[in-house]
Amino acid sequence: MNIIKGSKAVREAARDYERYSSNLQGDQDVRDYKQLPLEVDPPDHTEMRALLAPWFSKENVAKLEPEFRKIAKHLIGSFNNEVEITHELALQMIVQCLGVVFGRPQDVSEWFSWGPDTWITDEAGIRHGDHLDRYLKATFDELDENPTEDLFGVLNRAEFSGRALTRKEKYGMANLVLAGGRDTVVKLISGSLWHLANTKEHLQTLKNQPERIPEFINEMVRFLSPLPMMHRVDTEQTTNPDEPIYTWLSFVSANQDKEVIKDPEQIKLDRGANPHLGFGYGRHSCIGMHLAQLEAKVVLEEWFLKFTDWDILPTSEIFFDLEDYVYIPSRFHRLDLALTS
Template sequence: MSGPSRVERLPRVTGYESVRAAGRDFERYSSLHQGDEDVRAYRQLPLESDPPLHSALRAFLVPFFSKGSLAPFQQGIEADARELVAPLKLGELEIVRGVGLPLVVRTIARLLDRPSDIEEWVSWGPSVWGDHDGRRDGAALLAFLERAVDEGAAGTGGRLFNLLASTPIAGVLLTRDQQIGVGSLLLAGGRDTVMNLIAGIAWMVAAHPTHVAALRGDPAVRTAFIEETLRLTTPLGLMERIDRGESGGDPEQSPHVGLDFASANHDATIFTCPAELRLDRPAMSPHIAFGIGPHACVGAPLARMEAHAVLKALLAHSPNGWSVQEHSAQFRSVDGAQVPSSFQRLVIASP
């Protein structure tokens, strides 16, 4: 079993107000670093960059995830969700590999216009860094990204990789490593986090059977439920920054810190009884599971679309809810309770 990662060992900015302020203050809290050094030697972009490169890259990516761009994908996502949860009618359903993984992979393949990669991405398992008896490995992801970038250069890489190769960003074409960095972030960010959200939703419904009737009948209740699951589980709980201090000092000489989004979302001064799933939380203090400030998640609308599709499909196939039969998951302690944050396996069963 591996111990805490490097970012988990860093000093942290914690609590709702402090994390929100730090997330917005990109001049003090720089993102110009490279994480996951055990599995990659390139920066994930635009995540690990500061303006002006960050702003230009983000402006390039945002249109892929706008409401208008995603609308044509909604029907396909909903059809996939219905097909993947259908085995629940027969009794049991494994959510992580059985629903979350194939759904997110099919969705990204559609978005990137690379349907022939689905099998390869599924073969990596629930983490893009693979499953090698607890050891992470970035080789499979890198081999895929190198191939996709080459294909992008030849104009055969699908929508995103073709544009990455040919679009000047802030006046210059991206380097090979930068294109790899963008592809890596979309695959890691768009795959693993959503899978954990989907498993988290299935878990939370099983834990709150009294909400099932309202969830079945009212899309607004489903929205509130998904947002509370995002807050409770916070699938991306900790992100690295370089604290350049008030005066914006040299990043090379400045300490690294972790922005603790999970602690913000579980801050009892903002969220009364933070370990409880409540559907009537005041809207004035929204969760920050998708981050805050200039690096806030570009893919949030897509993640929400996938989450809605699965929740609706599960309730259609098992209208009286379900129970958890088996699970393998990581938990965080919130106000004395154990709340799941990520899943390797989750088996549910209809009553």
């Protein structure tokens, strides 16, 4: 596996889309269309990203904070002595906030039922995507009959290069905005509470100075690197387009690069400048970063209002299998906490 590592090299590769192209289709076991605009290069990328960008802008997302707070307050208000965080707090918060951002609260319980990964993995380890295919088909069929002003309704009528988007392009955009902010934000919220359970002096500092929560979240995005690597087609190495040679951009290695981050294995509340690539870099950088940061901020603020302390229960299932970085949790399958109000 070719992996580009380190902050400088990853930035350079992310900029050079002619050499390292995003023109590919991942997850071929579970989908037969591209996630858009992630899996195209300019000029298509530029035009497709512009269709989604207004929904995720900092200003637009900031306006939704009161609604996000209501969701967090309601969820956290229902917890008492113990709670499983990944599903009951993080995933619930994420899907309910997406319901607000997309203007589709009627779909929230279906999105929740898919779990943190969008794809459903069976006991034999095989991933399935048919539930998502069914959902996307039914949703866009319905929108053809009854046009709406929500995100998918607007996408259904959007123009691209002077024509309507194809069905598969619509599926690819809807799929990406449903998938991109699930396991990543689950990891961010769970990882933040995991760290504060392990490091009580940070818990006390943030409880006394909640205005420092956004900087803490930024540091947790760096440390956790919830999307550790993404692939590109190496156009110089590829001779047969049917057999692309892939290269991986390692965002986690950039975020652990001692040349740019002092003591990168430590989580610091006072890091100051934090030039991490947790949200990627360049034209494909994360469109949902303001949404992710706001979801995590509101959750932590509301959490601190209710709980003074919490501890990790042994029933938790946390994985540490990131090659070279085994001190970083790679996945929170479940995070069970004992709570003190």
